[in-house]
Amino acid sequence: MEDTATVPAVSVQQLCKSYSQDGYSQQVLHGVNVEIKEGEIVSLLGQSGCGKSTLLSIIGGFEQGDSGVVRIGGQLVTKPGRHCVMLFQSYGLLPWRSVRSNVELALHGMSLTKQEISDRAAHYISLVGLQDRMTAFPAQLSGGMQQRTALARALVMQPKLLLMDEPFAALDTFTKYALQDELLRIQQQEKVTIILVTHDIDEAITLSHRVLIMQATPGTITATIPIVAPKPFDRGDADFQHYRKRILSLFRLSGTKQVEEFVI
Numbered sequence: 107m108e109d110t111a112t113v114p115a116v117s118v119q120q121l122c123k124s125y126s127q128d129g130y131s132q133q134v135l136h137g138v139n140v141e142i143k144e145g146e147i148v149s150l151l152g153q154s155g156c157g158k159s160t161l162l163s164i165i166g167g168f169e170q171g172d173s174g175v176v177r178i179g180g181q182l183v184t185k186p187g188r189h190c191v192m193l194f195q196s197y198g199l200l201p202w203r204s205v206r207s208n209v210e211l212a213l214h215g216m217s218l219t220k221q222e223i224s225d226r227a228a229h230y231i232s233l234v235g236l237q238d239r240m241t242a243f244p245a246q247l248s249g250g251m252q253q254r255t256a257l258a259r260a261l262v263m264q265p266k267l268l269l270m271d272e273p274f275a276a277l278d279t280f281t282k283y284a285l286q287d288e289l290l291r292i293q294q295q296e297k298v299t300i301i302l303v304t305h306d307i308d309e310a311i312t313l314s315h316r317v318l319i320m321q322a323t324p325g326t327i328t329a330t331i332p333i334v335a336p337k338p339f340d341r342g343d344a345d346f347q348h349y350r351k352r353i354l355s356l357f358r359l360s361g362t363k364q365v366e367e368f369v370i
């Protein structure tokens with residue numbers, strides 16, 4: 107039997123996926139292999155259309171690959187499960203429900219008492235700093251507060267794996283930085299494993315333990331960059347700029363040519 111300590115939180119092996127449209131088939135993912143440890147934050151970074159969201163969606167069980175295997179905690183993924191929650195850029199809050207009610211809704215169907223639901227929701231709303239806005243409705247909140255609510259609604263389910271698809275892309279820079287820092291604080295506390303899809307190089311460096319570079323046609327992972335720095339990573343630090351330059355060079359967006367050491 108496999109030692110549970112060595113079972114990866116997420117394992118993707120030889121994943122392939124094509125879409126067919128109007129009699130034309132497009133291969134979106136080809137031979138994707140990923141292994142993620144428990145408590146790790148990993149970013150999928152790549153240009154638009156390279157298959158990041160498709161990969162995330164297959165890991166979450168929302169779509170199926172054509173071939174290959176996806177496992178979460180050693181279990182084969184065939185459909186979405188409560189152990190894995192997806193957080194989108196668009197918040198997805200119900201406008202007629204308060205912050206508290208939106209978060210509590212995620213717990214319906216679980217075998218919890220009303221009191222347990224109420225306490226657990228209040229705990230996670232406080233964790234994202236919205237304890238004073240529990241009775242507010244989404245329209246009364248800023249974009250950052252709405253995304254905090256969506257984060258509380260995801261965390262209240264106590265998932266093992268949080269999948270985030272460009273969660274902060276709609277926010278202004280200052281709100282985005284504040285939420286990135288908060289996400290790191292919460293992740294260190296909750297120890298949840300996170301896979302983050304992003305176009306934002308700085309976001310990938312700030313949040314990740316490892317950045318996976320994806321290239322398109324067909325989508326595949328071409329490089330892995332471990333971010334070896336204490337978190338939170340000071341965005342003004344010289345090391346931060348070093349990672350930035352190296353990632354830019356992988357996308358041929360800067361003159362640095364030191365790409366070979368990262369190629370796997």
Ligand SMILES: Nc1ncnc2c1ncn2[C@@H]1O[C@H](COP(=O)(O)OP(=O)(O)OP(=O)(O)O)[C@@H](O)[C@H]1O
Binds near residue numbers: 125155156157160161
């Ligand atoms: N349901 C679908 N049917 C047909 N084609 C699809 C479908 N979903 C995605 N695609 C195609 O697959 C490719 C990859 O899409 P995907 O959304 O995974 O890319 P992405 O890297 O996440 O892009 P972006 O960063 O712009 O969101 C694109 O060419 C897209 O048009």
